Amino acid sequence: MLLLTLIMVITVNTIAFSQQNKSDVLFQNSETDSILRTAKNQIHLLIDNIPEANLNDYGFNNKAEFEKISFAPLIKIYTLKDTSIIFTNTWRVPVVVDNEYRSLLTIINEDGVYKAVDYGASILAKAFLAKKTNQTIGLLRVYELKSDFLMEVNTQNQLKFVPIENANSNLYDLTDIINLIKNN
Numbered sequence: 509m510l511l512l513t514l515i516m517v518i519t520v521n522t523i524a525f526s527q528q529n530k531s532d533v534l535f536q537n538s539e540t541d542s543i544l545r546t547a548k549n550q551i552h553l554l555i556d557n558i559p560e561a562n563l564n565d566y567g568f569n570n571k572a573e574f575e576k577i578s579f580a581p582l583i584k585i586y587t588l589k590d591t592s593i594i595f596t597n598t599w600r601v602p603v604v605v606d607n608e609y610r611s612l613l614t615i616i617n618e619d620g621v622y623k624a625v626d627y628g629a630s631i632l633a634k635a636f637l638a639k640k641t642n643q644t645i646g647l648l649r650v651y652e653l654k655s656d657f658l659m660e661v662n663t664q665n666q667l668k669f670v671p672i673e674n675a676n677s678n679l680y681d682l683t684d685i686i687n688l689i690k691n692n
Contacts, residue, residue, distance in 0.1 A: 532688065540582060542622055543615050547579055547601045549612055550624035567603065567630040578604045582613070583636065584646035588660060591686055593648065593659075593667070600647065602633055609637040635672050638644030647672070652689045 557572060558566050568574070580602035586593050600612040612633045614626035636647065636658070643660040648669055650657065657680065658668035668679040680688075 517622050535558055543582055543599055543601065544579055546615055547613050548620040548626060551577065551603070551627070552564075554613070556623060565630065566628060567633070568605070573605045573610075576605045580609065580614075580637075585649060586646050587649045587651065588685070588689075591682070593682070596649075600629070600633075602637070603627075609633040612636075632672065639670055639672060643668075648685075650685060650689065652681040657685070 511652045552574070555566065555568075558568070560571070562646050583600040583602065585598040585600060587596055588594070597617040599615045601615055602609045603611050603613055610630060610633065611627060612629040613624055615622055616625050621664065639658055641658075641660065643662060644658050646659040648657040649657050651653075656672045658672055660668045660670065660679075662668060666681070668681060669685060670679060
């Protein structure tokens, strides 16, 4: 009975998520433009004061590279609440220099206003680039596991998750992740 309930929750969650993604497409261009404009206008607030000695930690070789910054497609950030996947109103914007992912700029939507709130995660940026595919639609942050997973949608509109921090490229479904949390 518990298994049947869990399967029903996952099915409803997957259907609701796919419907949300379809409606997101309608607003994606203006939203994406606003987020990228925020990234461009606010990134220097977070990087200009990085000490020369720490530039490598943030994905730069020197401050001259600040002028070469461009941005790759946005990464939507999701998390779990109970057994549901929820969007966090957060985007990670890959910072690119010389065609290379260097780090991630974090943009949030707070009361309808986009703000750059964090910069870093150089290792995560490179791992994301190495593992992402055409089916990648976002990043699932699982705080209980202290792990990130690529979110992918297959041709049947089913969500699958790929762990990002390790060499394991197994595909997980939501039930697998919930079981990982329970067994942790």
